[in-house]
Amino acid sequence: MARTNDDVAAMLEEYADLLAITGGPDFKIRVYQKAARSIGAHVTDIAGYDTTELRQIPNVGESIARKVAGYLRSGTVPQLEELRGRIPAGVRALTRIPALGPKRAMALHQRLGVDSPESLEAAIHAGALHGLPGFGEKTEENLLHGIALLRDAGERVHLGVAMPLAEDIVTALRAVEGCHRCGYAGSLRRMKDTIGDIDIVATSNRPKVLMSAFVALSQVTEVILHGDTKTSVRTGQGLQVDLRVVPPDAWGAAMQYFTGAKAHNIRTREIAVHRKLKLSEYGLFDAVTDELIVSKTEEEVYQRLGLPWIPPTLREDIGEIEAALAGELPDLVTEEDVRGDLHTHTELTDGHASLEEMVAAAAERGYAYYGVTDHGPKLYMQQMTLDKALAQRERVRELDGTSGLRLLHGVELNIDPDGDVDWPPDVLAGFDVCVASVHSHFDLPQDRTTRRLVRAAEHPCVNIIGHPSARLIGRRPPIDADWDEVFQACARSGTALEINAFPDRLDLAAELIRRARRYGVKFAVDSDSHAVGHLANLRYGIGTAQRGWLTADDVINTWPLDRLTAFLRKKQAAGVSRP
DNA sequence: GCCGTTTTCGGCCCGACTGTTTTCAGTCG
Structure with a gap:
C-alpha cells in the first residue's frame, strides 16, 4: 500500500502536469512539482496533518496546504477535478512520448481531438497532422518512433545492468x-x-x-542526437546513453552539473543567483561580468556557493542542502569502512562455490571477519539438516583464522507467515549470527505482515532481518507492512535491518532506511553472495546505505569484531522473551 | 504559488539540440 506522502506527491505531480498542459505559468507548475517532491521526501507520514503542520514542510504554503488538507479529508481536490474534467487522462499520457511535451500535446488535443498515444498514431497514419503548424514530416516520423518506444517501454534497469555497461563505455x-x-x-x-x-x-x-568514437561503439544501436558537445544514443537493451564533452578545465563544474538530481541542481543554481553568480556545466561565473570564477573541481564549485562538498549519493534535494548549510551533513559510510560480510551462501545450499572458495575470496577482499549463512531447513528445496549445518560448523572452525579472517558460522532462517523461524532457540543459540528473511507468502494483509516481521525481530536469537521488504526490483513489489512499527521493534530488540546489496534487491530501499534510522535502528550491509563474484556487489549496498544517510556507526559490519559480537550476543544475554 | 542575509513584493535555473523556422519555440536533462 502506498504511503500517504507518496499518494499526495502523485496527486500534486498530476496537478502540475495538467497545469503545464493547460498552459499554466511556469513558476506555478514548478512550485507544485517542488511541493510534490518535498512531501514525497518528508520522513513522517502526513496522514492526519492539519494545514499548520503541512505548512512546516518546505515549498508548502497556504494554498497547497489547503488543497492537501482537503485531499486528506475527502480524497479529492476541486481544482484538480476541474482540470481533469477538461483534460482527458490520455492527454497526460501523450507527454510520456519522447519529444512530445505539454504544449504540443495540448495542441494535438485541441486541434485534432487526440486523447491518447493510440489515437495519435491513428491520426498520423490518417494524415491528420498535415498542415498543422509546428508539425512537419520529420516530427511525424519522430512521434511514431516515440510511440513505438513507449509501447515496448524501455523499462528502467537496475544498477547491476547499468553499472557494468557504463564502466565499459567509460573505459572505451x-x-x-x-x-x-x-x-x-x-x-x-x-x-x-x-x-x-x-x-x-x-x-x-x-x-x-x-x-565519433562514441556513436561507433559496438553497444550503440541508434543515434538519437549528435552534436559537438552533446550526443545521445540508444543501446541494444534500449537504454539511452548521453555523452557530454566539455573543455578540460570544466571537469568539476560538468560533473556537478550532470550528477545532481534535477531538483538538487535547481537549488544550487538558485543559490548561485542569490550570490550574483551563474552556475552552468562550464563553471561558476560572475553574473554581471560573465567572468569565470571556478570550474576545475566539484569541491571548488560547492565552496564558492558557501557549501561543503556534498556526496553524490545525497544530491536529491531531500534536505542535503539544508544539512550542508547547517554543517550537519552525515559522515557517510564507505566501502572502505566495511570489515566483513554477514550474509553469504555456499554450495551446501543454493550457493555455487565451496566454503573454501568463498572464504578465500573474502580474505582477498581484506575483510576482518566473514559470516557463512546457508539456508535453514524450512526452505525445503535446499535440503538443509541440522547434521549438515553442524558438519559445516566444524569445517568453519577449522578454517577460522587462516588468512587472518575470523569466520562466523551463521544461518539464514526462513520467517514463516506467523513470524516463526526454522529451529528452536537452543539450536539457534549455537550459531554466531542468525539472519532471518521472508521467502514466501508475500501478499499477506498488512497487519499480518507487520506482526510477522515484529515477531521475527523480537526473537531472542535473530540478529538481522534479511532483505526486509523482499522486493525484487522490476519483478516483485515490497511486502506491505507498517514499517514504523517494524522499525520500532528492531530498535527495541537490538535487531539489525539488512541492506541487501544484490542489485535486483537493494533491500531495504533508501527511503525506508532514512525512516528506520530515526528510530535508532542498526543496519548490516550484506552481499547475500551465492558465488565468488557476488562479493563485489557490496558496493551497491553501500551506495544504498549512503542514500539512506547512514554513517559507519549505523552499520554493524563496519564495527571491530568485539563490538560486533557484543551486539550479536546482547539479545540472548538480555533474555528477550520469546514471543 | 512560494519565498526572503537583496526582498512581505518581485522575482522565480541553464544550456544543447531539433525541427520548422527565416530568429525561435519546444523539449530535454
Whole structure:
C-alpha cells in the first residue's frame, strides 16, 4: 500500500502536469512539482496533518496546504477535478512520448481531438497532422518512433545492468585520443536503485573525435542526437546513453552539473543567483561580468556557493542542502569502512562455490571477519539438516583464522507467515549470527505482515532481518507492512535491518532506511553472495546505505569484531522473551 | 504559488539540440 506522502506527491505531480498542459505559468507548475517532491521526501507520514503542520514542510504554503488538507479529508481536490474534467487522462499520457511535451500535446488535443498515444498514431497514419503548424514530416516520423518506444517501454534497469555497461563505455572513451578525463555522472553516480539513462561526462579539446568514437561503439544501436558537445544514443537493451564533452578545465563544474538530481541542481543554481553568480556545466561565473570564477573541481564549485562538498549519493534535494548549510551533513559510510560480510551462501545450499572458495575470496577482499549463512531447513528445496549445518560448523572452525579472517558460522532462517523461524532457540543459540528473511507468502494483509516481521525481530536469537521488504526490483513489489512499527521493534530488540546489496534487491530501499534510522535502528550491509563474484556487489549496498544517510556507526559490519559480537550476543544475554 | 542575509513584493535555473523556422519555440536533462 502506498504511503500517504507518496499518494499526495502523485496527486500534486498530476496537478502540475495538467497545469503545464493547460498552459499554466511556469513558476506555478514548478512550485507544485517542488511541493510534490518535498512531501514525497518528508520522513513522517502526513496522514492526519492539519494545514499548520503541512505548512512546516518546505515549498508548502497556504494554498497547497489547503488543497492537501482537503485531499486528506475527502480524497479529492476541486481544482484538480476541474482540470481533469477538461483534460482527458490520455492527454497526460501523450507527454510520456519522447519529444512530445505539454504544449504540443495540448495542441494535438485541441486541434485534432487526440486523447491518447493510440489515437495519435491513428491520426498520423490518417494524415491528420498535415498542415498543422509546428508539425512537419520529420516530427511525424519522430512521434511514431516515440510511440513505438513507449509501447515496448524501455523499462528502467537496475544498477547491476547499468553499472557494468557504463564502466565499459567509460573505459572505451578514456582510450580515445584527446580524451583528458571521463566518468559517469547522473543517477548512476548517485547510486539510485534503478537507472533510466546513463550520463557520461568527458573532457577534451577535440570533442568531435570523442563523439565519433562514441556513436561507433559496438553497444550503440541508434543515434538519437549528435552534436559537438552533446550526443545521445540508444543501446541494444534500449537504454539511452548521453555523452557530454566539455573543455578540460570544466571537469568539476560538468560533473556537478550532470550528477545532481534535477531538483538538487535547481537549488544550487538558485543559490548561485542569490550570490550574483551563474552556475552552468562550464563553471561558476560572475553574473554581471560573465567572468569565470571556478570550474576545475566539484569541491571548488560547492565552496564558492558557501557549501561543503556534498556526496553524490545525497544530491536529491531531500534536505542535503539544508544539512550542508547547517554543517550537519552525515559522515557517510564507505566501502572502505566495511570489515566483513554477514550474509553469504555456499554450495551446501543454493550457493555455487565451496566454503573454501568463498572464504578465500573474502580474505582477498581484506575483510576482518566473514559470516557463512546457508539456508535453514524450512526452505525445503535446499535440503538443509541440522547434521549438515553442524558438519559445516566444524569445517568453519577449522578454517577460522587462516588468512587472518575470523569466520562466523551463521544461518539464514526462513520467517514463516506467523513470524516463526526454522529451529528452536537452543539450536539457534549455537550459531554466531542468525539472519532471518521472508521467502514466501508475500501478499499477506498488512497487519499480518507487520506482526510477522515484529515477531521475527523480537526473537531472542535473530540478529538481522534479511532483505526486509523482499522486493525484487522490476519483478516483485515490497511486502506491505507498517514499517514504523517494524522499525520500532528492531530498535527495541537490538535487531539489525539488512541492506541487501544484490542489485535486483537493494533491500531495504533508501527511503525506508532514512525512516528506520530515526528510530535508532542498526543496519548490516550484506552481499547475500551465492558465488565468488557476488562479493563485489557490496558496493551497491553501500551506495544504498549512503542514500539512506547512514554513517559507519549505523552499520554493524563496519564495527571491530568485539563490538560486533557484543551486539550479536546482547539479545540472548538480555533474555528477550520469546514471543 | 512560494519565498526572503537583496526582498512581505518581485522575482522565480541553464544550456544543447531539433525541427520548422527565416530568429525561435519546444523539449530535454
